[in-house]
Amino acid sequence: MTVAIRLVQVGFHVLIGLALVAWRRPARAAEVARLLERLGGAFLKAGQLLATRVDVVGETLAAELGRLHDSVAPMPSRHALLAARQAFADPPPEMLAALARPPIASGSIACVYRMTWQGRDLAVKVRRPDVIRRFAADTAIVSGFARLAARVPRLARLPMTDIVGQLGEALRGQLDFAQETRYLHRLRADLADVDGVVVPEPVDELTAGGVITMTFAEGLTKEPGDPESTERGVTTLVRTVYHMLFVRGFIHVDLHQGNAYIRPGGEVVILDAGFMFPLSEMARTSFTRFFGGMIKGDGEFCARILLASARGVAEGADVAGFQREVADLVNRSSGAVAQDFELGPFAVRLFDLQRGHAVFAEPEFVFPLLCLLALEGTVRRLHPLMDFQIEAAPYVMQGLLTGALTAPGAPENMTI
Numbered sequence: 033m034t035v036a037i038r039l040v041q042v043g044f045h046v047l048i049g050l051a052l053v054a055w056r057r058p059a060r061a062a063e064v065a066r067l068l069e070r071l072g073g074a075f076l077k078a079g080q081l082l083a084t085r086v087d088v089v090g091e092t093l094a095a096e097l098g099r100l101h102d103s104v105a106p107m108p109s110r111h112a113l114l115a116a117r118q119a120f121a122d123p124p125p126e127m128l129a130a131l132a133r134p135p136i137a138s139g140s141i142a143c144v145y146r147m148t149w150q151g152r153d154l155a156v157k158v159r160r161p162d163v164i165r166r167f168a169a170d171t172a173i174v175s176g177f178a179r180l181a182a183r184v185p186r187l188a189r190l191p192m193t194d195i196v197g198q199l200g201e202a203l204r205g206q207l208d209f210a211q212e213t214r215y216l217h218r219l220r221a222d223l224a225d226v227d228g229v230v231v232p233e234p235v236d237e238l239t240a241g242g243v244i245t246m247t248f249a250e251g252l253t254k255e256p257g258d259p260e261s262t263e264r265g266v267t268t269l270v271r272t273v274y275h276m277l278f279v280r281g282f283i284h285v286d287l288h289q290g291n292a293y294i295r296p297g298g299e300v301v302i303l304d305a306g307f308m309f310p311l312s313e314m315a316r317t318s319f320t321r322f323f324g325g326m327i328k329g330d331g332e333f334c335a336r337i338l339l340a341s342a343r344g345v346a347e348g349a350d351v352a353g354f355q356r357e358v359a360d361l362v363n364r365s366s367g368a369v370a371q372d373f374e375l376g377p378f379a380v381r382l383f384d385l386q387r388g389h390a391v392f393a394e395p396e397f398v399f400p401l402l403c404l405l406a407l408e409g410t411v412r413r414l415h416p417l418m419d420f421q422i423e424a425a426p427y428v429m430q431g432l433l434t435g436a437l438t439a440p441g442a443p444e445n446m447t448i
Contacts, residue, residue, distance in 0.1 A: 065096040069104055106138040112145070112158045119241030124149060127238065127245075130156055139290060141206055141306065146248060154235060155249070157209075159242035164207050206286075206306035209244050215305035216246065222280045223302075228268040230301045249301045254289055256414060257296040265294030266415040267423070272300060273407050274424045278323070278431030281316035283309045283403045289410070314341065315396035320431040327421050327428065329366035331359030338382075339391065346390030354389035361385070366421065373420060375401070375408045 068079035079097045112131040116123045130147035136155075137144040141163055145156045205211050213234050220231045230249060238245035256262045269292060276282050284291075286307035293301045311319070318341035325334035335358035345351065365378055379401045386393045411418055 061093040061096040064093060068097070104138045104140060106135050106143050107158075107160050109133075111161050112143060115158050115161065115242045119243045120238075124238070127156060131158065137290070142242075147245075149235075149238070149245075152235075153248040153250075154238070154245050155232065155247070156238070157244040157246070159207065159209060161242075167203060167207060203307070205308070209239070209242055212304075212306045213239050213244055215308045216244075218282065219284075219302065219305045219308075222276065222282060223272060226272055226275055228265075228299050229272050230299060231305075232301075232303060249293075249303060251295050252293040252301060253296070254293075257294070257298075261296055261298040262294060263415045263418075264298035265300055266411055266418065268298065268300045269294065270407060270411060270418065270420070270423050271427070272302075273403060274427035277311075277400055277403065278316070278320045278424065278427040279434060281311040281313065283311060283399050285309055285399055285402050285406075287403070287406050287410075292410075294414075309399040311396060311399065315394060316431070318394070319397060319400050320428055323421075323424055324428040324432065326362055326366055327425050329363055331362035331366075334362045335359050338386065338393075341394045341397075342386070343392035343394060345392065349390035351389070351391075354385060354391055357385050357389075358382070373408075375405055379405075 065079065109132050112135075113128060116127055116131055120127075126147050126149045130145045133145065135143035135145050142157045142159045145158065147154045147156050213236070216231065216234045220233060223229050223231055232246040232249055235245040235247070257265075269287075273284070273287065276284060284302070284305070284307070286304065287302070291302065291304040293303070295301060318337055322334050322337045322341075325331070325337060332355060335355035338358060339345065339351065339355070361378070361381055365373060383393060385391075408420065411420055
């Protein structure tokens with residue numbers, strides 16, 4: 033699919049969608065969800081992220097967008113069967129029978145089918161046939177807008193093209209099922225010692241091409257259980273994310289409600305490892321130290337971390353003013369519980385300060401922020417009184433101990 037054709041397709045659906053929204057205002061939330069579903073590709077992924085932010089888009093739109101996680105219109109069974117025959121010289125009859133039935137879940141990248149094979153209950157994830165072309169066109173379109181935005185004086189100091197480039201690479205990684213299989217194995221290993229977390233095990237002999245087969249996870253529901261179990265599950269999910277971010281430097285950027293479930297007993301199940309991003313050691317250590325400074329309420333320390341990790345600082349930049357304003361922002365945000373702290377506006381203000389003071393930001397920082405934005409939406413909805421920051425303290429300390437604390441150019445060590 034060429035970029036020009038994709039632009040025409042996107043423009044057509046946007047115009048139709050806007051017309052429907054204007055004509056049927058009571059149904060505007062459902063129309064927005066259907067519009068994003070028709071656009072598919074990266075636009076559908078954006079809708080999935082927004083669905084986690086009921087505090088931003090409201091309950092009605094969040095509920096409609098939530099359907100995009102695993103209830104998108106499925107692909108025809110013939111496409112799934114073709115993918116299996118292309119992946120395997122001789123697909124097992126059980127797989128072909130499963131793919132001929134309706135899927136149990138249908139997302140933006142793939143459909144999932146349930147299969148019994150050699151006495152094992154398995155899930156078969158099959159990639160949609162047109163998704164690679166759509167994502168390639170979408171990332172090209174967004175990259176073009178990023179290059180234009182970088183010419184705007186107010187945005188010139190933001191690493192727009194780098195951020196979009198890294199996001200595009202991570203999104204393309206979602207389409208690489210061989211990579212996702214490796215990431216599932218790594219995720220299982222990284223979380224093996226974390227209590228209360230389950231990651232399905234890939235079945236390598238039934239995984240190839242556009243097909244991933246893994247163990248089937250029972251007892252999954254989107255409906256919250258009793259408050260005690262739900263809060264226990266949210267706490268486990270938050271600690272899991274902190275372990276991955278601060279200790280392992282291996283970020284899950286797509287923990288929406290179609291990929292992460294809380295079982296009625298409070299156990300957390302992570303089903304997907306497609307949209308992962310391995311942080312560089314420098315970025316992992318810098319972000320860990322920055323978050324540690326937030327926990328302590330040490331805004332000056334956070335400002336020094338940002339300066340040390342920046343791509344560069346323009347000649348004549350007001351470094352003292354930058355440090356002062358970052359310190360004030362951090363000190364005002366430190367210690368707030370989930371319902372009182374909004375990461376989105378905080379991140380926007382942080383990037384705005386970097387831009388305004390000619391500090392060239394590290395683009396890798398966008399991935400931890402995207403991860404925490406999705407997590408924050410879940411916490412605010414299900415456990416609003418959680419101290420989102422203090423829960424991170426033991427993982428920040430562990431992350432600092434596993435990193436190079438005295439790396440050249442790094443600020444002084446810290447304790448939490």
